[in-house]
Amino acid sequence: MATTRLERIGSIFSRTEGLLLRGAIKPDDRPLWFDVYKAFPPAVEPKFARPKLENLTIKPILYKEDLIRAKFHAKGQGLSVNMLNTTGETQTKRLIQTYQRLQSEGVPEEELIQKSTEAVESARRSPADTKIIAKNPESVTAKVLAEADLKNIFKE
Known part of the structure; x- marks a missing residue:
């Protein structure tokens, strides 16, 4: 046509x-x-x-943190995000901070990924991380979340 x-x-x-x-x-x-x-x-x-x-050549924009993230993903470390956590601290951010801290302490390169993953996992399992901090504790949403048992929500 x-x-x-x-x-x-x-x-x-x-x-x-x-x-x-x-x-x-x-x-x-x-x-x-x-x-x-x-x-x-x-x-x-x-x-x-x-x-x-x-x-036009595209300039590669890579940061040091991107290389660290790539190492974690290459090792198969799953990086999850807790959408209920409003503090802005993601698991990836904690991994990178732990990695850089251990690197400055002189930990060998082979052990950096494993040790920083273990440190973040142990901190993630602590009950302090699962606590939701509301910006406005008087709001209806904050009251509902304080009463809700999110871990056992589907068990009955």
Whole structure:
């Protein structure tokens, strides 16, 4: 089936603007993005016929922590996130901090992952970590969570 090649002529903005000017689209029915695009046009108009950019090399952005995370994942250490913990301390963050602390203490490289995983696991099992600290202890949600037995919620 033959189709038109109008997408190659102009941009979506210029075609929509043309439809608005000729009355094919009512001003109330214009797309939401139209006014934003008109107020903040791009530096280079996105057209189909625009020449492709030269092959730009993408700079690798790696942090020291990324390499540590990769080591943990390569060893098969599962990093879970407790969504009820609102303190911002994730298991990954604790692993990295423990890893860096042990590394500064001079622990051999082979033992770093194992020891830091064991340290975080033992801290995770402690009851202090499972305690939920509410920002507003008077809220209804805080009261419900304080009364709820999350470990045995499905046992009955």
